[in-house]
Amino acid sequence: MDVLAHYLWAYAIAAFAKIKQRKTMALFGVLPDFFSFGILMVAAVATGSFHPGKPELSSIPPYVSHLYDWTHSLAVFFAVFALVFLATKRWYLPLLGWAVHVLIDIPTHTSAFFPTPFLWPLSDYSFSGIAWSEPWFMLLNYPSLAFVYWHLAREHKKEKANANKHKK
DSSP states (O other): OOHHHHHHHHHHHHHHTTOSOHHHHHHHHHHHHIIIIIHHHHHHHHHTOOOSSOOOGGGSOHHHHHHHHHHTOHHHHHHHHHHHHHHHSSOOGGGHHHHHHHHHHTTTOOTTSOOOOTTTTTOOOOOOOOOTTSHHHHHHHHHHHHHHHHHHHHHHHHHHHHHHHHHO
16 A cells, blocks of 8 residues: 555554554554665665656565565564563554554555565465555545544544533
């Protein structure tokens, strides 16, 4: 899925789950792509070799695939989530944005271009879903996000009205 949609979905899920650090969770929702493809994009811009659009697989350096394995694995996520808990004795819920990212990517990537290695390093299995870049999917995804945010705004307005009612 595209980076903006990852941010928006992670933020919305944080809002529904009443996680206070919503922006932080949304940031964790985009970091898996930043730490794989983002590094490639920054390097391409710095060297003047950046071209918009989907790159050819043969032009992507091996380190991107390796980083992608690490950042798109639920096994790695759970290990990090557990280590953070062991170090802090608290569940750091904004980190769930990372898991949301991976869970969204599983059905929205095909085996033709960076399938989501969600079980790596335990297994090489991946699911070949639909390409998130398909126009029909984008036309479904963003109106869905608009509906979710409309609902969140409506719920926020109700909560605010109820809070004001109880103050009186």
